[in-house]
Amino acid sequence: MVGRHAREDSPRWSKYGDWRTTVYSNSLIVVMALVFFGSWFAQSVTGMTAYNQEQQDHGDPGLSWLSYIGSSQFWESTFQNWQSEFLAVGSFAILAVYLRQRGSPESKPVGAPTEDATGEEG
Secondary structure (H helix, E strand, C coil): CCHHHCCCCCCHHHHCCCHHHHHHHCHHHHHHHHHHHHHHHHHHHHHHHHHHHHHHHCCCCCCCHHHHHCCHHHHHHHHCCHHHHHHHHHHHHHHHHHCCCCCCCCCCCCCCCCCCCCCCCC
């Protein structure tokens, strides 16, 4: 319960209804964006390191990070990286249980008692 619906024992941030409420209400998309960009960055750094090592083994010059992320080598490995697909889908499934989008018709309202049923019964 946030904003004007907050109770006396609610956390202090839930009583304001400012940017903190917006971040919490969109916590699933924030976490998924961080996971996506974090894994993309990690893949780019490790891929650049491996690419530069291979280049050095052949006596060729290496690439900077910006040059590497603009190369076809990086984009080919990015689009063919099936492990990142499994990480994204798996983490989305797990995090969706704990973090819900405010106002989502697929889940009970954020802040509702845990014993309330989700969706229609019948």
